[in-house]
Amino acid sequence: MIEIVDAGPFNTIQDLGRPGYRNIGVTASGAMDPLALKIANLLVGNDEGDAAIEVQTFPFRLRFREATVFAVTGGGDATLDGVALPPWWMQTAGAGQCLELRPSPSARAYIAFGGGVDVPPVMGSRSTSLRGAFGGIDGRFLKKDDTLRLGEPAGTLPVDGLGAVPPAKALAAFFPNAPDGTLLIRALPAGEHDLFGADAERFWSQSWKISSQSDRTGYRLSGEPVRAPASVEMRSYGIVPGVVQVPPGGEPIVQMSDANTAGGYPKIAGVVEADLWRLGQARIGSRLRFVRSSHAEARTLDRALADYVEDVRNTSQMVARALKTIAGR
Amino acid sequence: MSAVDFSDPATIAFLAAALQAAGVDGIEIEQPARKVRIVVERDAPGAAPLVQTLQTSPGATQLEAVTAPMAGIFDANHPDSPAPSSEPPREVGAGETLGFIRVGSVLLPVKASRPGMLTGRVAKDGAVVGYGDPLFEIELRP
DSSP, X not given: OEXXXXXXXXXXXXXXXXXXXXXXXXXXXXXXXXXXXXXXXXXXXXXXXXXXXXXXXXXXXXXXXXXXXXXXXXXXXXXXXXXXXXXXXXXXXXXXXXXXXXXXXXXXXXXXXXXXXXXXXXXXXXXXXXXXXXXXXXXXXXXXTOEEOBOOXXXXXXXSOEEXXXXXXXXXXXXXXXXXXXXXXXXXXXXXXXXXXTHHHHHHHSOEEEOSSOOSSEEEEESSOOOOSSOOOOOOEEOOTTEEEOOTTSOOXXXXXXXXXXXXXXXXXXXXXXXXXHHHTOOTTOEEEEEEOOHHHHHHHHHHHHHHHHHHHXXXXXXXXXXXXXXXX | OOOBOOSXXXXXXXXXXXXXXXXXXXXXXXXXXXXXXXXXXXTOTTSOOEEEEEEOSTTSOOEEEEEOSSSEEEXXXXXXXXXXXXXXSEEEOTTOEEEEEEETTEEEEEEOSSOEEXXXXXXXXXXXXXXXXXXXXXXXXO
């Protein structure tokens, strides 16, 4: 059992979401940085898709009611009873210890616990749908004095302190940033791209600022507007995270984890899935540029991510077994 | 603590050459009153070996080596840490993380087992180390 000691709004329970119900209008939800969620779970010996806490409003504090294996990944500067933890780190907390997360350059932190957060699954997922008001704890964000039950730890690693090399470092060759720190986001031109005529080029060439009207539903970008020469009338179509739409104002919207299931604005591009975790960690006010990608590159990035996840899964278990053997001598 | 050159340079040279020929990184020889440690620079064959004589006679300050918990690549800093950790000598607490061993994409902490004064770093950042290899030296508080 854990107890929320201090929490701002919009911190929720998330897993990998419920993607199979968009046809009946149910938003998929799920972690904004699914990679960080998976690694946090693997570090505590869970299945990669178990439910964890997504923290996007800092500071955030919780107390452990009993000895608990936990991991913090993604953003957030974590301390356990005031002692700093390295980033992307697993540790065992004692009963009564307090975990505090303060803001870091990355937008969202994930806290996984051995056994996962035990809330009732809704349509196959424990993810909180804030707009649908279901999932997680009664479909709402976590607040002070909430208590969370944890599941039975399955294969908890018998080590005290273990981390993953953060993906931004381990996969630096696959996920570059511009020298000035602008996030480079790979995307493919989408259905209505060519209707924007000459303006379409400016969509790719300029750097966009993530505006304050950005949340788990989508990021509104600000910059020099891109407009189609003639107005584009469309029927509604299905939407998934990563779809970049351009409303009449000309400033694009990138759909994120709580994306609507359908929409009618013309879509200029689609962010490749392998770059969505980086978008999920981009902070309001930061800048990004879209880089024209290819299906082949998108597949290469998918494989690089999958290899990294597999390496963390296999190596953490191998290391834990070796340490157990050494300790038993 | 006294870290002085071993008394007979010829003996050291002979031992160092033997270690290098055998592909061994280092050796510790314990005698009743002292301990001699020779660490060979594997990547720089011509370089002089690191030689330390550690006095262990009663009354002297006790030195403890912090060793690698596992084979891997040593680094005193976390890959995400922009600032290098402060160099020795400095006070360290029991359980304090002094560095990391990287195995693939996984990091293991190197921790001080007891409080004391961190007096030396034996392994260099990026060095491949084996289980039990000395990484740091701590002068234990009496």
